[in-house]
Amino acid sequence: MVGIKKNVPTINRRAVFAMRMIGKGAKSLQKFSSYMALPAPVSQKSYDKINDKILRATTVVANSCMKKAAEEEELLTGSSDIMVSGDGTWKTRGHSSLVGVCTVIGAESGKVIDIDVMSSYCKSCEVSKKLYSDKSKSSYQQWQSHHAKSCQKNHFGSAGKMEVEGMKKIFRRSVAERGVRYLSYIGDGDASTFKDVCEDKPYGINTTIEKVECVGHVQKRMGTRLRKLKKDMKRKKLADGKTIGGRGRLTDELIKKLTTYYGNAIRKNKNNLFSMRKDIWAIWMHFVSTDADPQHHFCPTGENSWCKYNQAKFKNSLEKFKHKSSVPRAVMDMIKPIFKALSNPTLLKRCLGGKTQNTNESLNSLIWNFCSKSTNSSRKIAQIATNLACISYNNGEKGILDVLKELELDTGEQQVRDSLLRDKERIKLAERCCQKATLEARKAKKRLKTAEKKAVVKLEGKIYSSGAF
DSSP states (O other), X not given: OOSGGGTOOHHHHHHHHHHHHTTOOHHHHHHHHHHTTOOOOOOHHHHHHHHHHHHHHHHHHHHHHHHHHHHHHHHHHTSSEEEEEEEEEESSSTTOOSEEEEXXXXXXXXXXXXXXXXXXXXXXXXXXXXXXXOTTSHHHHHHHHHHGGGOOOOOOSOSHHXXXXXXXXXXXXXXIIISOEEEEEEEOSSSSHHHHHHHHOTTOTTOOOEEEEOHHHHHXXXXXXXXXXXXXXXXXXOTTSSOSOSTTSSOHHHHHHHHHHHHHHHHHTTTOHHHHHHHHHHHHHHHHOOSSSOOOXXXXXSTTOSOHHHHHHHTTOGGGOOOOSOOOHHHHHHHHHHHXXXXXXXXXXXXXXXXXXXXXXXXXXXXXXXXXXXXXXXXXXXXXHHHHHHHHHHHTHHHHHHHHHHTTOOOOHHHHHHHXXXXXXXHHHHHHHHSHHHHHHHHHHHHHHHHHHHHHHHHHOOOOOTTOO
């Protein structure tokens, strides 16, 4: 029972919960109360107690909605062996974050099935190091036994290892807590997560887990490898006696084009491995083509082809056609091994279906809306934020009303109407953003902005560069 009997008035619980819903804490609540000329808000001790209640309430609702998501995924798949998309996210950038979150989302339903929050820091443990210098004393042992239940530290290792350890825990408990097995895993390849999970054998030595590549992350590999090649070969001469970079050679703009075209080739042929590989090599052959040696036999044909040469061929006007986007053969020969590696049938086979981790990226963004990256937070606050993100992602604002009920806070008619209205507006906006006309408009706007930016930079000249002036 929460409420007056536990000395936590309704207004206090509602105020703390409202702050958590906008990703703010005690200090923000104090500032808000001050500027609104309201009485001083809850003390730190009461604030911590309320957060404990919010953690319990959000955990109950989150677990319930994730179990339902697992059942929905099983129903849509027609099997208890399902495909999931897994990813890790950290509170701070780099490899020094003290808090990390692992999430698993169903490939068919697009709903969160499981989450795990890890922290390699506990403030009380740090304070105890100063208070109890001798850990062999009975006073420390007594404190340790009392503190163990509330210790915020549940990860021992590097920040990068959080995703690996969190995902292993999620896979191990999938049968017991969700009633399903994750036998197909959509991953980004940024960490050794998939390899470590397979080695952990969560479903026995005779059960294998299939890797499915995220198309978006595979596309990024092209850009990453081309940029690395350009950096490594920066001062070296190629077969034509020139460096790899420079005008008409491997520029940042060309790298961006090749990366985009590579991703398009995979997405366009997500159900045909042969056509996927053919279209990838069409890109290389298109850029290496010259007037003397055109190599467009892999490029699409017809009037609507993206290949200008094949368009001219269709219109019987090849005598007027001139190659304007050719890249020197010496440069393309250096790029060829990258195309060979990224068109490997083994890799492309894992791209069939065109799966992505976009759902995970959306969830990650939502998590840190409830727990700001700009302020320090404990694992408890990160867990509350992850629970709220999971509930909102699966059930929308209606799910948040369930949390309020769990906290024994009244939800009036106006609040229910507002919640349903926000859900309706969010869905309406999402549907509009997914329309083809809207997508094309966004692309056109982006191209226009890029062109305007280039024009401004060219007009202004070099006005800022580290240590250049």
